[in-house]
Amino acid sequence: MNIVVLVKQVPDTAAERTLSEADHTLDREGADLVLDEINERAAEEALVLKATLGAEISVVSMGPDSALDAIRKVLAMGADRGIHICDDRLQGSDAVTTARVLAAAVRTVADVDLVLAGNATTDGQAGVVPAVVADLLGVPQLTHIRELTVDAGRVRAERETENGEVTLDAPLPALVSVTEKINEPRYPSFKGIMAAKKKPVETVDLDDLFPDADDADFLVTRTRVVEAVPRPARAAGIRVTDDGSAGRQLVDYLIAQRLL
C-alpha cells in the first residue's frame, strides 16, 4: 500500500516564540526549528503498517529550505521518499491554502491508500488542516485517533476528544490524524540516518503543483493580522505556605474576589 505522511517543522515549544514585527507571521529566524513531535508518531504508525502490511511511505512537508531536515528525520526513521514543497510565495499561508497545497502534493503520489498526520501542530494548534485535506481529497477523515487498525481495505480507529470516545470505520483511501497516545516513536538508527541521505527527495513549487493556476489569483491567506501584542506574563500574586489553615484563608480570598 502507499502511505503519505504529512509533517511540519515547528519552533521548539521549549523556546520562546515571537511574531515578526513586519507581517505578524511567526518569526522563524530566532526560533529553534524541530520536526513536530506528533509527526514522529504519525510516521511511526506508518512504519508499523509497513512492517505488517508492506507499504511505500512518502513524507510530505511544506516549508522553507530548513524543512528538509524534518523530511530527512522521517526518512531516517524508515520512510522511503520525500516531497518538499518549497516556495517563497507560500510564506504566511492560512490553513485553507496549506491544506490545498498539501492535498495537491498527495495527489502527485500514485494510488495513495492512507494519509497520516498529527492531530494538531504545536505552533498552530488549531488542528484543522488534516480535516481540510480529507475534504479536498474526498476521503473519510479519521482524526484525533489513539488506536488504528488497517485490514482488508478498511480502516477502523478509536477517536478520543473532549466529547468522549467513538469508534470509526471507513474504507480506504482515508486520512488519519493521530494523537500522542497512538504509540512511542522509534529513534532513527545510525544506519537509518546514513541511508536517509541516499533516499530521494523531490522539491516542488506552486507551479509544479498547480500548473494551470493563474499566479495572480493565488491566495496565500484569506485573513490578516491587524495587531499582535505580547501579553504581559502572568505574575505570581499572593503566595502562602500551608500552616494548616491555607484552605480557610483561600475561602476568604475567593469571597473577596467575588468568586464565591
Next chain:
Amino acid sequence: MPDVLVLVDHDGEHVHKSTYELLAVARWLGDPAAVVVGSPGTAARLKDPLARHGATCVYSAESAEADEFLVTPAVDALELAVREASPAAVLVSATTDGKEVAGRLAARLDAGLLIDAVDLDSSGEVTQIVFGGSCTVRSQVTHGFPVIAVRPGSVEPEEHPVEAAERELALPPVDPAASARITARRLALAGDRPELTEASVVVSGGRGVAGADGFKVVEELADALGGAVGASRAAVDAGYYPHRFQVGQTGASVSPQLYIALGISGAIQHLAGMQTSKTIVAVNKDPEAPILALADYGVVGDLFAVAPQLAEEVTARRLGS
C-alpha cells in the same frame, strides 16, 4: 440585517451552553440563524430554547444518518445554509469537531477562517490568544466571509426571546466512501458536573494527586464549587483520569472565571490550555513548580490537606449564607 449562521451543538435533547454564547455573539453581527444537524425531530425539540436566545431562524438539516457519520453532515448542512442565506458570517464552537467543521467549510467556500476567537467586534474583527497565552492577536478576514470558531466560555450567553422562523435544508445522502462511520460511542458521562469547556469553575488534578483514588479529592472540591473536573496530561497519561478531561495543548482549552490546579507542576503544554483563566489558584508541594509563578493565589502545601479543607469551608459558608 444579514443572517449570521450558528452551528448548534446539542446532544439530541438539549442545546449546549456554548451555542447560546454563539447566538449572543451573532447578534453583534446580524440576525442569528441557528443550524440544527441531527436525526429527524431534533430541530423541533431545540427550537424554543434557540428562539429564547435570539435565533430568528432555525434551519433543520435532518436525516436518519446525520448522527452516524463524523463531521461531514455538519459541513454539508452549513454549506447548504450558506448558499441559501448568504450570511455575513458563520459561527461554530471551537471544539475539536467544531474547528474541523469550520476548516472544511472555509475550504469549500474559499472563506476566511479564524479559529479560537475569544472576542470579536461588530465589524467582525476577532481577538485570538496564541502561543500558549503569550500573545494577543487581532485578525480580520480579507477574502470571502468569515468562518469563526469561538472558544467556549469566552462570552456570556444572553436570553433574547424572538419568534423563530423554521426552514428545512435537504441534507444530501452521506457518501460512505468519503465519510467515516461512527460504529460505537462511549460518551462522556454527563453526571451532575458542568461540561469542562463550559464551566465557570474548573478544578484540575495533576501527577501530584498520585492515583485514580486521589482524584476523589479533586472531584469533591469541584462539586463544592459547582465546577468541572480537569486533569493534566501527566495525570491522564498515568491513567488517573480519562483523556476527555485533559486540559492543555492536546486536550481542552478552558477559560473559566476560576481555575484551581491541584498537584500540577505547570508544564508549558498545560499552561497553554488554561492560562486565559480569569483567576488561577494553585496548590503544590513544590515551591519551585512553574504554575506557582503565574498563580494569582499560590499555596505551597499538601493538596490532600488544603483541598478538603477548602471544600469543607466552601460548603459551610454556602450553608451559612
